[in-house]
Amino acid sequence: MSTIDPAQIATRAGARFERDVPLAPYTTLRLGGPATAMVTCTYTDSLVSVVRELDAAGVPLLVLAGGSNLVIADTGFDGVVVRVANPAVQIGGPADGTTDGTVVRAEAGAVWDEVVAATVSAGLGGLECLSGIPGSAGATPVQNVGAYGVEVGSVLRRVRLLDRRTGNVHWAQPGELSLGYRTSVLKHSDDALVLEVELDVTADGLSAPLRYRELASALGAAEGERAPVAQVRECVLKLRAGKGMVLDPADHDTWSAGSFFTNPIVPADRLPAVLSAIETRVGADIAVPRYPVAGSDAVKLSAGWLIERAGFHRGHPGTSAPARLSTKHTLALTNRGAAATTDLLDLARDVRAGVREAFGVTLEPEPVLVGCAF
Numbered sequence: 001m002s003t004i005d006p007a008q009i010a011t012r013a014g015a016r017f018e019r020d021v022p023l024a025p026y027t028t029l030r031l032g033g034p035a036t037a038m039v040t041c042t043y044t045d046s047l048v049s050v051v052r053e054l055d056a057a058g059v060p061l062l063v064l065a066g067g068s069n070l071v072i073a074d075t076g077f078d079g080v081v082v083r084v085a086n087p088a089v090q091i092g093g094p095a096d097g098t099t100d101g102t103v104v105r106a107e108a109g110a111v112w113d114e115v116v117a118a119t120v121s122a123g124l125g126g127l128e129c130l131s132g133i134p135g136s137a138g139a140t141p142v143q144n145v146g147a148y149g150v151e152v153g154s155v156l157r158r159v160r161l162l163d164r165r166t167g168n169v170h171w172a173q174p175g176e177l178s179l180g181y182r183t184s185v186l187k188h189s190d191d192a193l194v195l196e197v198e199l200d201v202t203a204d205g206l207s208a209p210l211r212y213r214e215l216a217s218a219l220g221a222a223e224g225e226r227a228p229v230a231q232v233r234e235c236v237l238k239l240r241a242g243k244g245m246v247l248d249p250a251d252h253d254t255w256s257a258g259s260f261f262t263n264p265i266v267p268a269d270r271l272p273a274v275l276s277a278i279e280t281r282v283g284a285d286i287a288v289p290r291y292p293v294a295g296s297d298a299v300k301l302s303a304g305w306l307i308e309r310a311g312f313h314r315g316h317p318g319t320s321a322p323a324r325l326s327t328k329h330t331l332a333l334t335n336r337g338a339a340a341t342t343d344l345l346d347l348a349r350d351v352r353a354g355v356r357e358a359f360g361v362t363l364e365p366e367p368v369l370v371g372c373a374f
């Protein structure tokens with residue numbers, strides 16, 4: 001590390017400084033070795049000055065918020081972890097002087113589900129399908145979080161960024177972020193830090209149109225219909241809990257990073273070969289879940305379905321393994337309490353190889369891997 005003292009930088013900025021910090025407790029997987037140091041920033045101004053100064057000094061830096069999309073190596077991180085913990089949220093207030101009270105403004109460190117809950121309590125619609133997603137508001141544009149037919153990109157008004165290459169702070173429009181399926185220019189990049197997000201919500205107490213069949217039918221509604229926001233939130237939380245997708249410290253099925261693999265997008269010219277491999281393995285009379293990809297003739301398949309059909313069942317490889325597939329959902333890789341990151345990555349490697357061998361499809365990890373690979 002550089003001779004610049006991160007402790008002094010933190011103290012000047014009014015941030016908390018700690019040395020030799022185990023990172024496992026800061027991740028939902030409860031995995032990862034120590035960081036050389038951690039600086040916790042509870043104010044946006046401190047976040048800006050700490051990151052600017054550490055960047056200027058060339059100090060290796062890892063941005064961490066809720067730790068729900070991170071797989072950190074057992075050797076930890078040789079550098080400074082900057083913990084994003086600026087929590088302020090403004091619901092329905094004036095944002096840029098031109099709004100009608102249907103804008104939510106959240107600092108990056110705000111807990112995302114608390115933002116959603118507050119909008120639902122205020123009778124504002126738009127975010128309810130994204131209920132129960134762990135982590136911070138600031139991380140939502142990073143991988144364009146999505147669930148139950150809604151992606152954050154569809155409600156994002158603008159994002160306040162620290163450009164880490166220039167040190168400038170500016171508001172960026174969603175169109176500048178290349179938001180896609182679980183991706184954006186912010187993911188796997190150190191170019192920018194999200195400081196705040198602004199989201200558009202609706203004031204009529206109704207949800208976004210229900211585009212996800214499982215959710216619509218659980219609500220007894222037709223696809224495309226809108227429903228009261230509180231009902232939709234409650235239903236989403238129930239559906240998610242049934243899959244181990246709502247954090248619960250007592251339930252090891254939720255000691256995960258959520259879906260470990262993204263749903264694979266298969267180009268049209270590769271699709272016949274993949275479908276034929278599926279037919280050989282599971283038979284011709286099985287309907288293969290597949291979804292169109294906007295603006296392309298490629299097709300999105302279900303990673304969870306492929307994993308199961310390749311022979312990996314819930315709880316694989318069995319009760320003696322420290323890292324296992326969730327017992328509720330094959331797409332979540334979980335720490336049963338005593339796992340190391342290497343155990344989780346061995347399991348990931350095993351699953352990826354099995355799916356590739358069975359169907360010729362290579363699954364890609366959804367979380368960000370720090371200091372490790374598989």
Ligand SMILES: Cc1cc2nc3c(=O)[nH]c(=O)nc-3n(C[C@H](O)[C@H](O)[C@H](O)COP(=O)(O)OP(=O)(O)OC[C@H]3O[C@@H](n4cnc5c(N)ncnc54)[C@H](O)[C@@H]3O)c2cc1C
Pocket residue numbers: 028062063064065066067068069070084108133134135136137138139140142143144145146147186188192193194195244245246247254256257258259368
């Ligand atoms: C049980 C469970 C269920 C999940 N369900 C879903 C789901 O339904 N849909 C979905 O999309 N995701 C889901 N996830 C993944 C995860 O919750 C989201 O990706 C979430 O947005 C990550 O937020 P975080 O604050 O925990 O980010 P972290 O894990 O702390 O960081 C993730 C990445 O974002 C970067 N980052 C964090 N904050 C900032 C910032 N302010 N500026 C720039 N970069 C930043 C980090 O450096 C890192 O690279 C789930 C995870 C779990 C554990």
